[in-house]
Every structure is written in structure tokens, then in C-alpha cells.
Amino acid sequence: MAYETRYCSHCANPLRWITAAEDGGDVARLRCPACGWTHWGNPTPVLAAVVEGDDGRVLLARNAQWQEGVFGLITGFMEAGESPEAGVCREVLEETGLRAKSLRLLCCSEFLRMNQVLIAYHVRVDGLPGDVRLSPELLEYRWQTPEESLCWPAGTGYALAEWIKQKGVEPRFGAFRPGQNPEPDPQKWPVRYWDQDPRFVVAPQLG
Template sequence: MSEHQYCPRCASPLDMREIAGRVRRACPDALCGFVHWDNPLPVVAGLVEYRGQILLARNAAWTEGMFALITGFLERDETPEDGIRREIKEETNLDARAISLLGVYEFMRKNELIIAYHAVCDGDIALSEELAEYRLVAPERLRPWRAGTGHAVAEWLRRRSLPIEYVDSARLSIAAD
């Protein structure tokens, strides 16, 4: 559950109460009525296909060798398709010319709901400061991981009748030579 301690409306300390069959943080002031529902956040993810290969990126905050799909939070008044186009452009400078839905996946560890797309992209790669590096991986060498966006990778491989061999983490998402 989220770590909210105080009501964002009236600044009263939040209580833990059963509401709608679940324990929630709620304002004790009956006139305020604030309840922190702690719903999952919508995140968009893009399996970026670039010149016949798949682009995997390493976030600047991640350890060496950890690569994954392009992801970001959906913004207010933005469709998921517009959100992934924006994220791909912001993070890689690529333009998505074709987008198709891969699926919607839970990522309970981070309380997120991932809306994943396959995006065929053009342009010249220029990473934002958010990303440290990228790799281009031949589709037949791509390996899904067992959490979050790894399920989207598996779905993309399945649709192309490519072998699906799961690895333990995104750190090992490329087949060894």
C-alpha cells in the first residue's frame, strides 16, 4: 500500500479503515471524505522495431546489463497510443509509424498496469538523458523475462512463431552467442 500519511485535502493524518471490503488510508474528518484508493498507475510500453531489429534500452538509474522496453507514464488527456508515440520520441528520438496493441499486463510489484504496443519506428536514434545506452537485437535472439514488459515480448515472439525461452530477468534478455 502507498505511503501517504496525510490527507492531501486537509492535511489530517490518515487512518487505516476498511472501505469497500479493503483496508485503505482515509481521512478521519467526515466532512473531507478523502480516501486513498491506491489504484494501479497506467504505464505505456513500446517494443520498438527499428530497421528489422528490436531496440532495448537501459535506464540511467539501472545497473549495467539491464535492458528493457521503452516505457513511461500515461499523461492526462492522452490516449495510450499517443502516450507511447510521445515516450518513444522523447526517449529515443524515433518516430513511430505503425503501432499495434500487444496486450495489457499487471506489474503488481510497482502497482502499475502496463499497456504494451509493438511500434515500427524510423529516424535517427538519439537517447534522452533518462537512458544510458541501447542495444539492437535480432528478433530471433530476443528472450522475454517473467515480469512486467517481458510478457509483451513473449506475446510479440508468439505472434511471429519465434521461440519463447524465458530468462530470469531483463538483464539476460538477449540470447547468448
């Protein structure tokens, strides 16, 4: 079920689509006609972890709400008061029982369908493959090599593909669920970093 904001959180009046001047020009947003409060609808930060063990395999897990055979990355919402780095380590520990011993930023991307911004990390963990202890949200898990892994052309699937590519393996894509388009979006894959965007100029190193 999809939820939407319908009432002002300040005065409880119904919101309406109202166009108003902003820094970038006139923009229509849900606004309160009584007190002027604006529902910005900013995307929610979601953390994703490509969890790698010492043997070079990646951990994929199946959410309890997903159909059989569908596996994905370890993900979770960033909490108030924590950094993205602390948040992704917390999520990995909570969801798998494994402690992160090193991490690096892998990529960031938008996930418009869910109004989210995905912040993905490559996380190396302590422990053996059999040490995984799943949270109640997850039903089962598997460890896969980069060659065995099939990426999905949406959301966190591109983060997994980027990790596989950095391992020197050509990523393979397939539908996340039956009936979905198995081909990656050319606007999202390959991952394009800001310093590869012609609109920006890479600043010189400070001496």
C-alpha cells in the same frame, strides 16, 4: 526509497485503515477519519513499446539507474490529456528520437509490485538503426532479432515475449538481474486475452 500516502490531501489529517461499505462489499482502505476522504491507491498507467525497425529487430535500452548488461523496453507514464496511443508515440520519440509510423496494442497486464497497469504496444518506427538518439535517462541501446532476445519474467518482459511469439519464434526467458527467478509466472505467461477467459462470452459481431 518507497513512498506511501500518509496524510489526507483535503484536510492534512493522518490517514487510518478504515473498513467501509463499497460496491463490492466491505473494504479496508486508507481513509481520513476527519473528512472521510479515501486514498484509493489506483494503479498508475504505464506505456511500454516493443520498438521494431524495418529490418525486424527490436530496440532495447539500458536505463541510467540499471546495472551494466540489463536492457529493457522503452517505457513511460501516460500524461493527463493524452490517449495511450499518443502517449506511447511521444515516449518513443522522447526516449529514442524515432518517430512511430504504425502501432497496435500488444497486451495489457498488471504490475502489482509497482502498483501499475502496463499497456504495451508494438511500434514500428521510421529511420535507420543508427538514427537512435537516446534521452539522458538511457545510457545505451541495442537492436536484437527475436531469436537473440531474452525475455525477463516480470512486467514488460511478457510484452516482449508476446511480440516474439507472434513472430513465430519460441520466447526464451532469463532473470532480469542476477539472483532473480528466471522462470515465467504460469499465471502471466502465456498471455491470456479476455476472450480466452471462461468467465466471459465473446459478443457476436453486430450486423
